[in-house]
Structures are given as C-alpha cells and as structure tokens.
Amino acid sequence: VTCNEILAPAKGHLTCADPLGKYSFRSTCNISCVEGHKLRGKATLSCLSDGNWSAPTSDCEVVKCDPLKPIPHGSLQCYDPVEKFAYGSTCWLKCDFGFVHNGTNSTHCTEQGNWSYIPPVCQAIQCSPLSDAPSYGSMTCTHPLSTNSYNSSCEFKCEEGFVLKGADSTHCDHTGHWTHSTPICT
Structure with missing residues (x-):
C-alpha cells in the first residue's frame, strides 16, 4: 500500500524512512522547522495500511514576540521582514525632542520569541540646578x-x-x- 507523496512545508525540512518502498506502508516522515519557526501539527507521520497518512501534513509558522508597547515621549521604528513583531523583526527607539534614553536603542525578536532587549524609557534632558535667587x-x-x-x-x-x-x-x-x-x- 502506498500513501500520497508528502512535500516539506515552507520553512521546514522533511526526513523520511521507507523500509518497504517510497511513501509506502510503514514509511515514517519527520517534519522539522528552520530557525525562528515552530511546528503546527504532528512532527512524525506514518503511512498506514489503508493508504492514508496518520495525520495531516504539518506547517511551519514564524515565532512571534509580544507586541512592543508605545514608548512615552518616544517612538519605535520597526523593520519586519516576515511579520510584525515576529522572528527577524528589529525595532529602534527614537526619543522625542528634549528627551534621551539610557541603554540600547535597538532590539530584535529572537528565535525563542523573546525581545533581545526591553526598550529603555525616554527621560527629559536634565539641566543642572540653578543657584539660589539673586540677592535682594x-x-x-x-x-x-x-x-x-x-x-x-x-x-x-x-x-x-x-x-x-x-x-x-x-x-x-x-x-x-x-x-x-x-x-x-x-
């Protein structure tokens, strides 16, 4: 008994073992995803005696980071090559006129779905304290x-x-x- 051919999902790899023939009874296929993507569905499929695979073909979807919140007195500019706030996205912090930040002004979404840095806070630029009021x-x-x-x-x-x-x-x-x-x- 032969099952239909399986294609590797986009952003994924397919590794099959065919003891009795290509995509035949007792064949097993493992699906894995490239970095920054996670599997949606079963990782292993088996060709059953009725000519069907044990589960539908799985997909690889991009890992997403939590959306970044707006920065008071600043703005975020992001480059999202795949999806907004997803693996590969990079965001830069720009403080408003008269405000500065301490820390790293850029962050990127990692393959684990975490931001590499939490964007810093924009704080008003400080002047040195004025001396006391003039005499009289x-x-x-x-x-x-x-x-x-x-x-x-x-x-x-x-x-x-x-x-x-x-x-x-x-x-x-x-x-x-x-x-x-x-x-x-x-």
Missing part, C-alpha cells in the same frame, strides 16, 4: 516634566528699589543648558 530678589520656577529638566523655566524679580541686571527669565533647553544665567539685583 526672588525666583519662581515651573517644572512641567520634572525638576530642572527640559521645558522647565524660572522667572526672576528684584525687590523694590533694586534693578535687574541680566535676563528676567531662563529656560532649560534641549541641550541640557539654561538659556540665561541667574541675574543680579543692584
């Missing part, structure tokens, strides 16, 4: 993101009878520097 003056600061970070700003005022020498405000810019130094009150 005051300083009022706002920190929309975090203390002394990108987009923080401070305003300076002098007490009655004193004149401000320098800028009356300063901002923490995207380079991590204050736009103006602390003024003096004279």
